[in-house]
Amino acid sequence: MRWTIKPKPELQHIEALSEALKVDPLVSQLLLQRGISTYDEAKKFFRPQLTDLHDPYLMKDMDVAVHRIEAAIANNENILVYGDYDVDGTTAVSLVSSYLLSYYPNVATYIPDRYAEGYGVSFKGIDFAEDNDFSLIIALDCGVKAIEKVGYAKEKQIDFIICDHHRPGETLPEAIAVLDPKRSDCNYPYDELCGCGVGFKLIQALGKNMGETIEDLLPYLDLVATAIGADIVPITGENRVLAYYGLHQINTNPRIGFKAILNQTKKRVFTITDVVFIIAPRINAAGRIKHGQHAVNLLTETNLEQAETFAKEIEQYNLDRKNIDKEITVDALAQIEENKEKEAFTTVVYNENWHKGVIGIVASRLTETYYRPTLVFTKSGEKLAASARSVKGFDVYNALEQCTDYIEQFGGHKYAAGLTLLESEYVNFKNKFEEVVSKTIDSNLLIPEVTVDTAISFKDITPKLMRILKQFAPFGPGNMTPVFMVENINDTGYAKGVGEDEKHLKASVTQNGSKTIGCIGFNLGDKIDVVTNKKSFDAVFSLDENEWQGNVSLQLKLRDIR
Numbered sequence: 001m002r003w004t005i006k007p008k009p010e011l012q013h014i015e016a017l018s019e020a021l022k023v024d025p026l027v028s029q030l031l032l033q034r035g036i037s038t039y040d041e042a043k044k045f046f047r048p049q050l051t052d053l054h055d056p057y058l059m060k061d062m063d064v065a066v067h068r069i070e071a072a073i074a075n076n077e078n079i080l081v082y083g084d085y086d087v088d089g090t091t092a093v094s095l096v097s098s099y100l101l102s103y104y105p106n107v108a109t110y111i112p113d114r115y116a117e118g119y120g121v122s123f124k125g126i127d128f129a130e131d132n133d134f135s136l137i138i139a140l141d142c143g144v145k146a147i148e149k150v151g152y153a154k155e156k157q158i159d160f161i162i163c164d165h166h167r168p169g170e171t172l173p174e175a176i177a178v179l180d181p182k183r184s185d186c187n188y189p190y191d192e193l194c195g196c197g198v199g200f201k202l203i204q205a206l207g208k209n210m211g212e213t214i215e216d217l218l219p220y221l222d223l224v225a226t227a228i229g230a231d232i233v234p235i236t237g238e239n240r241v242l243a244y245y246g247l248h249q250i251n252t253n254p255r256i257g258f259k260a261i262l263n264q265t266k267k268r269v270f271t272i273t274d275v276v277f278i279i280a281p282r283i284n285a286a287g288r289i290k291h292g293q294h295a296v297n298l299l300t301e302t303n304l305e306q307a308e309t310f311a312k313e314i315e316q317y318n319l320d321r322k323n324i325d326k327e328i329t330v331d332a333l334a335q336i337e338e339n340k341e342k343e344a345f346t347t348v349v350y351n352e353n354w355h356k357g358v359i360g361i362v363a364s365r366l367t368e369t370y371y372r373p374t375l376v377f378t379k380s381g382e383k384l385a386a387s388a389r390s391v392k393g394f395d396v397y398n399a400l401e402q403c404t405d406y407i408e409q410f411g412g413h414k415y416a417a418g419l420t421l422l423e424s425e426y427v428n429f430k431n432k433f434e435e436v437v438s439k440t441i442d443s444n445l446l447i448p449e450v451t452v453d454t455a456i457s458f459k460d461i462t463p464k465l466m467r468i469l470k471q472f473a474p475f476g477p478g479n480m481t482p483v484f485m486v487e488n489i490n491d492t493g494y495a496k497g498v499g500e501d502e503k504h505l506k507a508s509v510t511q512n513g514s515k516t517i518g519c520i521g522f523n524l525g526d527k528i529d530v531v532t533n534k535k536s537f538d539a540v541f542s543l544d545e546n547e548w549q550g551n552v553s554l555q556l557k558l559r560d561i562r
Helices: 011-021 025-033 039-046 062-074 087-101 123-131 147-155 195-209 214-230 237-252 256-262 272-290 293-300 304-338 356-370 396-401 423-440 463-470 525-534
Strands: 002-005 078-083 107-110 134-140 159-163 177-179 347-350 374-380 383-389 409-412 416-421 449-452 484-491 496-498 504-510 516-521 536-548 551-561
Touching: 011 025, 011 039, 025 463, 062 134, 062 159, 062 177, 062 195, 078 087, 078 123, 087 107, 087 134, 087 195, 087 214, 087 272, 087 293, 107 123, 107 293, 123 134, 123 147, 134 195, 147 159, 159 195, 177 195, 195 214, 195 237, 214 237, 214 272, 237 272, 256 272, 256 293, 256 304, 272 293, 272 304, 272 356, 293 304, 304 347, 304 356, 347 356, 347 423, 356 374, 356 383, 374 423, 383 396, 383 423, 396 409, 396 416, 396 423, 416 423, 463 536, 484 525, 496 525, 504 525, 504 551, 516 536, 525 551
Parallel strands: 002 449, 078 107, 078 134, 134 159, 159 177, 347 374, 516 551
Antiparallel strands: 374 383, 383 416, 409 416, 484 504, 484 536, 496 504, 504 516, 536 551
16 A cells, blocks of 8 residues: 655644644644634534534525425425435435425325436336326435436426436526535535435425424434435535434434344444444445335334334345345456456456446445456346446546447446446447556556554553544544554564454554554455564554453554555
8 A cells, every 4th residue: 555644734833723722732733634723613623513504595496496395285286205226315315205294294205226217317207206196306316417307207297306416417407496506506605415415405494484493303314424424425514513413313313214223233332434334235235136215114114113124124135235246246356367467457347147236336346456447347238237436536437438439328426437338339448448547547546545644653542532533523535534654563472363264463562662552454464474573563543442341442443554
């Protein structure tokens, strides 16, 4: 790995902030590196307040959207809440539908089938709305580019309200309202909301008109926090407030559906990382293996017994998903090894029998292994479908734009995308993609990078520092877990490989014979030779707590050693 140390802020700024906050200079440095330079900014960071949330009516079209929903309720119209099949979409649908159903009965939900309909608004979904007498569709986490589909609905006298967070095209669909903070003509103060976050602003606006306060809406924030974590949006500004209070809701009074998921685990306190790795994969598994509606059914269920039945079904989908993605990953790795000489800058693999619902996960695993822009293809009807994943610093969406001669359609963003093409174009596309990447990528980007906040010594590592670092949470893009570097440390002689195939590294280390600290390095088992025989080495790590038989101790969570 490349170790990149962040620039150190100027000493006078560190000292000034330390004085203002009465904290150690190390803490001031970490705050300054996160763009926090004053007492007031630090107060907002450490003590997020619901009053820091923006007025929902600052969002373009919000007044129009609220007026249309209120008119639908006054006229006894049927409302269809429509959303994508991933975590952001299903949580958003669960949020808006359960809110509306709390005071109006004529509301139903619709999640498109990943395989039969694909991403976003579908003609089939609009036909369903027409057949069942829905005159208003609220689309969440999709729709901002669905010009043709919204036009099709308009011909059938079905109105659309779009709540999206993806970047719009040059033309917006002819919807009644398009709520999207990334609209160029929208002056909403924060444009990094996820789809569920935009849905929350809609119910906040509806509630405001009915005299509800933000405290009345706290029960919905468990859904918003889950979507924020799963959709990997920045945990800054308004998202930080929503994630902070949403995590509190998950840990103190989660909805029945979450309770059913959480009851299957042994954890007592859930962090945003737990949401990403425990809750989100289960919700996602429904859409990958069966149908996204199963996730909505679980997240809106109010009877615990029924919710636990749903959660067991979803747990099985998740186990199936794990087994399928493991098998495909093994196949894909074998395919790469066979063709290793031919591909220098990219990884592109294809098997017509691979499960379309997990190829994105497999692409991520291959990127972790070989650290190259990666595409995993499978057969989808008459065409081939692929999931693309990239390495840090390389825009795979831009690379795909240069291959459009061979692509039927594609969409996504800098680090993840999806596409379809004709099977006859697969080889041409593969060659072109390799050519584009080889000409445009900086070869340094093919070596994984770990970004280090600052170098420290063992004397800096104290329970007090850990207590303060915990208050930096929730972590995520824009506010990553602090990463430190320490030099010249030695194992005390007990280093060993642990876990399946001894792939993890466990050790107990000291610096200059000072205090001893335990450490764990996941997937670093192959580096055991660096530390054995009490050899001196450097490490990059985050600070963690290890709980064992009721005792809590500090430990280093190693990112890399050398």
